[in-house]
Amino acid sequence: MYIYNEPDRALLAQRTEQFAGQVNRYLAGELAEDEFQQLRLRNGLYMELNAPMLRVAIPYGLLSSGQLRALARVARTYDRGYGHFTTRQNIQFNWPKLEQVPQLLADLSQVEMHAIQTSGSVVRNITSDPLAGVAADEIEDPRPWCELLRQWSTLHPEFNWLPRKFKIAVTGARNDRAAVRFHDIGLQVVDEAGPNTVFRVWVGGGLGRSPFMGQVIHERLPGTQLLNYVEAILRIYNLEGRRDNKHKARIKILVNALGIDVFKVKVDSEWALIQKVQPGLSGEIVEQMRAHFVESRYDPSAPGKSGRLTFDCDRNADFARWVAHNTTLHRVPGYRIIYASLKAPGAAPGDLGAKGMEALAGFAERYSFGEIRVSHEQNLLLAHVREADLYDLWQGLRIHRLATPNIGTLTDMICCPGADYCSLAHASSLDVASMINQRFDDLDHLYDLGDISLKMSGCINACGHHHLGHIGILGVKKRDEHWYQLTLGGAPGNDGAIGKRLGPAFAADEIVEALEQVLRAYLAWRRPRERFIDTWRRLGNTPFKEAVYGDTHHRTDTLAA
Template sequence: MYRYDEFDQALVDERVAEFRDQVTRRLAGDLTEDEFKVTRLMNGVYLQLHAYMLRVAIPYGALSSDQLRKLAEVGRKYDRGYGHFTTRQNLQFNWIKLSDMPDVLADMAKSGLHAIQTSGNCIRNVTTDQYAGVGRHEVTDPRIWAEVLRQWSTLHPEFTYLPRKFKIAITAASDHDRAAVKVHDVGLIIHQRDGKIGFEVLVGGGLGRTPYIGVSIRDFLAPEELIRYLEAILRVYNAAGRRDNIYKARIKILVAETGKEKFQELVEAEYAALAGEERLTLDPDIVADVRSRFVYPDYPAREEKPSSLLHRIADDAAFRRWHKNATVAHQQPGYAIVQISLKVPGQPPGDITSDQMDALADLADRYSFGEIRVAHEQNLVLPHVAQADLPILWQALAKLGLATPNIGLISDIIACPGLDYCDLANARSIPIATAIAERFADSDLAGDIGRLHINISGCINACAHHHVGHIGILGVDKSGTEFYQITIGGRADEKAKLGALLGPAVTADKVPDVIGQIVETYRALRLDAAEPFIATVERLGVAPFKERVYAAG
């Protein structure tokens, strides 16, 4: 975990005091809602369909147990006893009163939590791999670099009012991209060459109304040049990005209209012009200082495969199923990464109650050195669990309703809050997600289907990344009736691509049946049980799935 220093804490405290004054002026009528809007957005406060919503920053998805308890307290004291984790590794509270917002932020600040730049036309929360620092086949710990970028980008005077929001993701996993870097404004992939690390830089990714996969404009950037190169990208975007049309203001549009080669030339020219800016060269001592503030567990020696674990796997089918889906190999012998599903059939994806947060914080203290991670799939992770403790941890999670063995399976659905909460949405997401999850709640059926990612967005803004779901579902409004477009074949990993439209949109009541027909087509046409859904789609294309769905209709 990263430890705040006095400067970090002072910045957060000053921001809370400033926002308290602004809220007081708004409630007194001295500021109009339009005048207040920019300020509240830069402090993570949205005006949603029914109430104000607060988006809490969780930098690169890392939480301490004390921070999770604080979030539980906020949910219980100021909200309705729960929170919602997002695809940006943040947490949202949907029912906080505006008059309470300054007190909420002040309470959170005591635990090193804030909501700075979780909205607005600025550089948002930098995201990364939820296994960062503990996953195997990792070049280096990407959280170090995510923290460097957090410090550089927070309240950056030149990039606080960009043409539109700006999102950066970073990964250091050599085998698999778990941070969806290719669908971000800037994606960073850390590589290693000749014993040295460097950054591949991708730009122009993004979803929403006009989705694009990012393009690579630098294949190996030296670490000391990272800030200078990012400043060059942002300066080009700040100067040339559209400000007259909100739908064309993202950097992805600028890259697409300019062309990769020309955009690359503009960035390289700006990068060269900044060569004399000594402040933009990242001093290794600064990186070392950031690294020194991360506390890593002092792992006691543990048996790699304790007999008690092996016996439990052999004797208990329920535990065996959970162990297969929920645990991931750790860098340290005798330890495992434990994934916790927040996709309980019948409940909104990504939601967690305050009571569950408190209990999970206790389990993190007991079994994971007090650390929790947030995954962009809206699940949680305990990153440091001894193999010998897995059976008792599983039992404890089951009592909390947090041991659903569906990580990566069909009911592990990514969904935005949709029209139940969001004033931008055209259709509901949560009821569709729960209907599909309940249809495929049988563990044996889900296990036979295997890895299949479903993403559901309630509008074209694509907060649930429906474009890159193996099956993507987009809610649209047709004369006051909610319809849903279906895409298949998308993926957000190292082979990222956009899904292809299956055919005409269908009404809400038909969506579960359509998904069922897609799944049955896959099961009938796969080469064998080992061929995953996405591989079958890539081998056969959309046609056989489209024929089955619309013939059945």
């Protein structure tokens, strides 16, 4: 992974001190509320219901074991002993005190971590494929490009006051696991590129109140022009994005108002001017960056020892089930990628306590080159585990309740913190998650339901990406009560689609029953081995609507709001 050099460390130290100064000036009454709000947001600090919430950046979801241990110390020292991993591969702490945040950040800076640009109208954390560098379908490791984008976008003087937040995702694989079509800018390495990296560039995707799938603005952008081209897009957005209404300020609104063709003409002409003064990235810089991400510690004798995996699976059905659901093939023979599930029954999805973090850091050091990854689905991955070590690792994970074999199933749900923590949320999401876990606690039933992504957001801001769930649940507020809408048919990847709303919302005590009706309809209508999403694509919302709403007249009467 990328290791900081002297300028990186100096910059982070200065930024940490700068922010501490801003907090102190605010506490001393020398900074106006409106100004401090903008300054703290640019450093990940929200003022939430119970306390400040601090979002710490995990660039493209990659952590060292030392960093994870430091997060555990932060959870213990400044929080109530846990953290919440987010859909953008970051971690949030919900209970720090404002006066302690500067020291917290100083502690984190010792392990090269920070909260720079994790909120505010700036370029946010660059996200990527959690399987970067290990996936079999990868064309090129996207992380060197992510790191170049991270550095370039960090404290960029021109783009610190954009109309609204700006999210960039990068994938280097054939199957998009980074949802590049649903970001302000999505970058996908194009196949058959020869020796030089070429990107397909998507622009104007996003979720929230007006969900849009991104559109392709450049089919074959040379990697050496990546920063110049992103600069051109950001400059046009900075100058022309709407600032009169924050709900219409994202780039997706601009792109759709102008039309992609007009937007592209503007970007291209700006790009041409930029190229006259900035030639682009040198091949040398790109090569230096690539060298940080080359993994060469694999044990050549690993495949020869993999027989133990078959042996262990034969003698232990629980282990075999975990291997089948929570591990996936690595491109190096004899190795596997394993998922530590943060979706144990009763746990808030994405939450992990300090003990769990430290345990996982230890497992990473013992079994996976000291490296941990955060997935968009809010699980943690150990990406390089020898097959012969899986049984020992599984036993360790079980002790810490990190081995629930539910990856990819209904209970591996994505969920925002909801109204219990977030001042934006309209409805509680964690209560519903817990009810779903109770209702669907039978593993065989979960496996029978197969691959299903359930994504839940506590409000229309869509942090839980409900639009992209095969099944989405959106919390809304009606007459001061929490209600829940179902959407079906969303998907984040190559088959990207925005889910369709099924019908009127459900009360908190009805939503789980409604979900069960949807799943019963699926079981009734599915063809052999057909996944939920494929059944839905074949049949659409209608049969599900009938199953859920039954006597539609009655439901419409009682639920009309």
